[in-house]
Amino acid sequence: METLPPLQKVTVDTFSATVTRSHTFIHSIAILFMLYYRLIINLNEIPISFLPYWFLIFVSELILSFLRTLDSAHIFSPVTRYVYPENLPPDDELPAIDVFVCTADPIKEPALGVMNTVLSAMAIDYPPEKVTVYLSDDGGSVTTLCAVREAWRFGEVWIPFCREFGVKRICPETFFQAADDEINGGKDYLLERENIQKEYEEFKERLKKAQENGGTKDTGVQFGPNRDTVIEIIGQRSCGAKNNGKAKLPSLVYVSREKNNSHPHHFKAGALNVLLRVSGIVSNSPYILMLDCDMHSNDPSSARQAMCFHLDPKISPSLAFVQFPQRFRNISKNDIYDSAMRNCFVVRWPGMDGLIGPMLSGTCFYMKRKALYGTAIHKDMDLSELKKYFGSSNEFLYTVITCINDKQNDTGIKEFADNEIQEARFLASCTYEEESQWGEEIGFLYHSVVEDYFTGFIMHCKGWKSVLCNPSRPAFLGSSTTNLSDTLVQGTRWNSGLVEVLFSRFCPLIYGLKSRMPFLECMCYAYLASQPLYCFPVWFLAIVPQLCLLNGIPIYPKVSSPWFFVYSFLFLSSLSKYLWDVVNTGGTMRTWWNEWRVWMIKSITAYFYGTLDAIMKLYGCRKASFLPTNKVVDDEQLKRYQMGIYNFQASKRLIVPLVTLVILNMISFTWGVIGKVILEGRLSDLFGQVFLSFFILMVNYPIIEGMLLRRDKGSIPIFVTLLSILLSFCLLFIGSIFVR
Ligand SMILES: O=c1ccn([C@@H]2O[C@H](COP(=O)(O)OP(=O)(O)O[C@H]3O[C@H](CO)[C@@H](O)[C@H](O)[C@H]3O)[C@@H](O)[C@H]2O)c(=O)[nH]1
Numbered sequence: 001m002e003t004l005p006p007l008q009k010v011t012v013d014t015f016s017a018t019v020t021r022s023h024t025f026i027h028s029i030a031i032l033f034m035l036y037y038r039l040i041i042n043l044n045e046i047p048i049s050f051l052p053y054w055f056l057i058f059v060s061e062l063i064l065s066f067l068r069t070l071d072s073a074h075i076f077s078p079v080t081r082y083v084y085p086e087n088l089p090p091d092d093e094l095p096a097i098d099v100f101v102c103t104a105d106p107i108k109e110p111a112l113g114v115m116n117t118v119l120s121a122m123a124i125d126y127p128p129e130k131v132t133v134y135l136s137d138d139g140g141s142v143t144t145l146c147a148v149r150e151a152w153r154f155g156e157v158w159i160p161f162c163r164e165f166g167v168k169r170i171c172p173e174t175f176f177q178a179a180d181d182e183i184n185g186g187k188d189y190l191l192e193r194e195n196i197q198k199e200y201e202e203f204k205e206r207l208k209k210a211q212e213n214g215g216t217k218d219t220g221v222q223f224g225p226n227r228d229t230v231i232e233i234i235g236q237r238s239c240g241a242k243n244n245g246k247a248k249l250p251s252l253v254y255v256s257r258e259k260n261n262s263h264p265h266h267f268k269a270g271a272l273n274v275l276l277r278v279s280g281i282v283s284n285s286p287y288i289l290m291l292d293c294d295m296h297s298n299d300p301s302s303a304r305q306a307m308c309f310h311l312d313p314k315i316s317p318s319l320a321f322v323q324f325p326q327r328f329r330n331i332s333k334n335d336i337y338d339s340a341m342r343n344c345f346v347v348r349w350p351g352m353d354g355l356i357g358p359m360l361s362g363t364c365f366y367m368k369r370k371a372l373y374g375t376a377i378h379k380d381m382d383l384s385e386l387k388k389y390f391g392s393s394n395e396f397l398y399t400v401i402t403c404i405n406d407k408q409n410d411t412g413i414k415e416f417a418d419n420e421i422q423e424a425r426f427l428a429s430c431t432y433e434e435e436s437q438w439g440e441e442i443g444f445l446y447h448s449v450v451e452d453y454f455t456g457f458i459m460h461c462k463g464w465k466s467v468l469c470n471p472s473r474p475a476f477l478g479s480s481t482t483n484l485s486d487t488l489v490q491g492t493r494w495n496s497g498l499v500e501v502l503f504s505r506f507c508p509l510i511y512g513l514k515s516r517m518p519f520l521e522c523m524c525y526a527y528l529a530s531q532p533l534y535c536f537p538v539w540f541l542a543i544v545p546q547l548c549l550l551n552g553i554p555i556y557p558k559v560s561s562p563w564f565f566v567y568s569f570l571f572l573s574s575l576s577k578y579l580w581d582v583v584n585t586g587g588t589m590r591t592w593w594n595e596w597r598v599w600m601i602k603s604i605t606a607y608f609y610g611t612l613d614a615i616m617k618l619y620g621c622r623k624a625s626f627l628p629t630n631k632v633v634d635d636e637q638l639k640r641y642q643m644g645i646y647n648f649q650a651s652k653r654l655i656v657p658l659v660t661l662v663i664l665n666m667i668s669f670t671w672g673v674i675g676k677v678i679l680e681g682r683l684s685d686l687f688g689q690v691f692l693s694f695f696i697l698m699v700n701y702p703i704i705e706g707m708l709l710r711r712d713k714g715s716i717p718i719f720v721t722l723l724s725i726l727l728s729f730c731l732l733f734i735g736s737i738f739v740r
């Protein structure tokens with residue numbers, strides 16, 4: 001039998017795997033010793049009055065050990081993958097792709113950025129008749145509708161230009177801003193480039209005008225908080241044959257679903273499900289590329305790279321999605337807020353790729369449509385059975401049947417008749433999902449605000465797999481948060497969603513194991529869901545040992561005791577393994593140090609408030625919400641981020657806890673050294689606590705600086721400092737009562 005040339009290859013990084021496994025083994029033994037010390041030896045030594053403190057310390061150590069153990073599962077067998085797009089079948093045999101772009105808020109997500117994403121998606125290197133781009137506008141904004149029409153007009157020149165000259169930076173804004181074009185084009189090219197740049201400037205001008213006028217008058221549609229569906233086929237490839245029909249354009253469809261205050265709309269997951277249905281009857285492509293509005297395509301070949309996995313018969317039957325790591329265009333060298341989420345995309349995802357695959361990450365993935373249609377569906381179900389799952393539109397049900405029978409839809413979008421638009425509007429209405437399984441079993445799931453994490457988790461539970469495609473040239477580039485406030489607000493939402501999953505019947509360790517998900521993969525999912533729990537040990541360890549130090553109560557073993565060695569080993573082992581992970585994946589000492597700080601800051605704020613929010617939702621005191629992350633850049637704040645200077649302009653509820661804890665540690669460290677170590681000579685039994693305070697202060701030095709040494713707009717305001725001093729004295733007072 002003739003063997004086909006390979007489409008993809010995978011290699012295991014045995015060295016990293018061996019290091020992680022050996023480290024986990026040794027570290028776990030040390031953890032057992034530590035728990036033995038705390039539970040057996042220490043508990044017998046301490047006076048009864050000290051029990052509450054002992055308990056908090058014990059809980060902290062338990063949670064830290066638990067999370068540390070779960071975390072190690074990520075890199076038990078990291079892999080690297082290679083793709084060979086040159087071995088793909090010819091263009092006319094490639095499957096069609098629908099691209100989903102979501103936007104929700106015309107103010108926080110400026111139209112120019114969104115349109116750049118749309119244009120970059122339209123310019124991917126793929127047969128244009130096989131690509132349909134859908135823009136979901138949850139903001140229901142006339143400006144966005146006008147903007148997308150303008151984008152189509154500009155696309156008519158931009159896309160042929162990209163095709164003709166093999167442009168790689170297919171997002172116009174980045175193309176025109178870049179210092180070099182990556183193209184050796186000669187005179188023709190330069191001339192054309194100049195023309196296109198002019199057109200781009202005009203396009204921007206028209207967007208600006210549309211924004212000022214709140215859209216133009218000729219849109220013919222009404223928008224408002226309670227509004228009807230608006231669906232418009234902005235352009236079809238047939239009419240995009242400018243340039244003597246040389247370069248055709250993908251189709252472009254605008255969808256703003258019906259919204260009504262009396263119906264939940266389920267945020268992004270709801271928007272994506274509407275797109276799934278509408279695209280079902282419009283193009284019904286078997287694969288879907290999902291993009292957030294701020295995540296543009298940066299490499300035209302991403303679709304072909306993804307197809308190397310989806311079309312490889314060895315892995316494709318069980319492959320649900322190909323995830324590309326999220327990379328960002330606005331990350332500074334120092335990245336003080338860890339905006340790149342390096343640990344996730346650079347360390348953990350490649351690690352999970354060696355298990356059954358990385359988690360779904362909301363954007364930058366090529367998904368098999370069938371995987372979103374659930375596993376309860378099978379080929380010989382009749383229409384009435386399908387209706388229970390997919391709702392009552394027969395027309396849509398036929399497309400589901402086509403999809404689950406693997407019949408490809410290569411004809412793409414046809415001329416659209418009025419009644420079909422009517423049907424699409426029905427599919428996008430608020431009530432369509434009633435009495436169906438949308439959001440429960442079908443499509444993107446509504447159970448949690450982190451719809452990506454949860455949907456991917458359930459897919460993996462059902463036996464689907466995923467792969468990470470991690471080419472050296474970033475396939476997509478997004479914008480990440482570049483100030484403390486946005487980072488923490490976003491983090492609070494994520495962590496609230498994660499805790500929602502943790503405290504539900506879908507708790508990854510239980511539900512995953514019940515579904516026979518491989519244990520290591522389960523551990524990874526459980527780690528992320530439990531990550532917000534870091535707030536407990538970090539809060540406790542930033543307060544309790546310090547209060548005890550001030551009152552002369554030892555918490556850690558004496559320096560001369562052999563148990564002291566266990567604690568020092570655990571501390572150094574955690575620090576150095578993390579350093580190894582960072583350096584091994586291209587980071588520096590500084591990255592490593594920053595990430596410790598970000599971890600502490602997030603534990604005290606985002607993880608804490610996220611957990612609180614989820615608990616309140618659990619008891620019905622709070623409704624789910626999804627505030628889109630701000631994508632408007634504040635120049636001054638951006639400048640500080642780029643210079644590596646923290647910007648503490650954020651709400652008091654985020655900053656005050658941080659400053660309070662730092663002040664408490666300053667007091668305990670100073671008094672510990674002077675009062676306890678120097679005057680009372682108790683270095684040996686209090687060393688652990690003095691050192692802990694010292695470590696916390698070192699890591700959080702920028703907060704001290706922001707409080708004492710800086711007087712710019714981004715520094716910590718005086719009243720925040722005063723309030724924090726007051727609060728830390730309250731803590732001291734409470735501490736002294738309990739200890740007596
Ligand atoms: O009601 C909504 C809210 C948001 N969005 C869109 O969802 C996307 C992501 O929202 P964003 O505010 O940028 O959230 P982030 O926290 O930055 O997004 C991360 O986290 C989300 C889960 O919380 C994932 O869905 C995203 O893919 C992931 O990038 C954006 O395109 C929004 O326009 C909607 O379409 N409808």
Ligand SMILES: [Mn+2]
Nearest residue numbers: 292294479629
């Ligand atoms: Mn985002």
